[in-house]
Amino acid sequence: MAELDEIIHQPLRLKIMAALNALPAATGLEFSRLKKLTGATDGNLGAHIETLAKAGYVSVEKAFVGKKPQTTVTATASGRGAFARHVATLQEIIAGKQG
């Protein structure tokens, strides 16, 4: 019986993973765009991205665009797999196989 992924299940981390998973592989989202999409604050978003990065679900790249620092977050293959399993588990729960 599949288990929900506790790292992804947290509401903001679920939004982050859903947003990144909606992009083509190896394509990331800038921190500012992710903040707008999720409606999170800087600190909260940063903390949850760090948790996902520690789990190996996202990679974080920092670069300078002109003089501005830009942070880009990308879902890793492992993160995409974990997200797909998490969604499958949610669907199983709805179908009444679990819960």
Added chain:
Amino acid sequence: MIDSKQASEALAEIDDIVQRVRQSRIYDLASLMMILWGGLVFAANVATYLWPRQGYYIWFAVYVFGIAGSFAVSASNRARTGVRTFDIRAFIAFLLLVAFGYFCGLVLGHFTPRQQGAFWTIYFMLFYALAGLWFGNAFVAIGLGITALTLIGYFYIGEAFPLWMAFVNGGGLILGGLWMRRS
């Protein structure tokens, strides 16, 4: 473990964010195209006002630079995100739209330059408004807003109509593109 209601809420949350990401990516690309075409249309309307007899050459040049620029924006977007956006099908669709517009304006209608100025803008804005039904309300707002201002100019602005159109159509597209980038 969560119950099925909570699982449904989580899936709805996922669907919602996926929709927002898609719309954000569409706005991101469309805004670049709008700023590009807005700049060209602004310059072309000012040039038409200054040299009205050269109108056909001016607008032909706009199409050439606009299409080349659209391919360049698409190539840049593809390098950045891996997604091609202005491809040969989009190019053919654009040519068909222009051909139909010319057929209506010059073959069926024999429009005056002033009528053409209003017609082409309203014609393209119709497609913006229609696109908005699928891709987001910003397209509808921009399409209807520019159409309304074009009609006001057509009926109430005199000789300076091309200048009015430079700000309404060219400026409108640029401002609309910038607004989309912030949305």
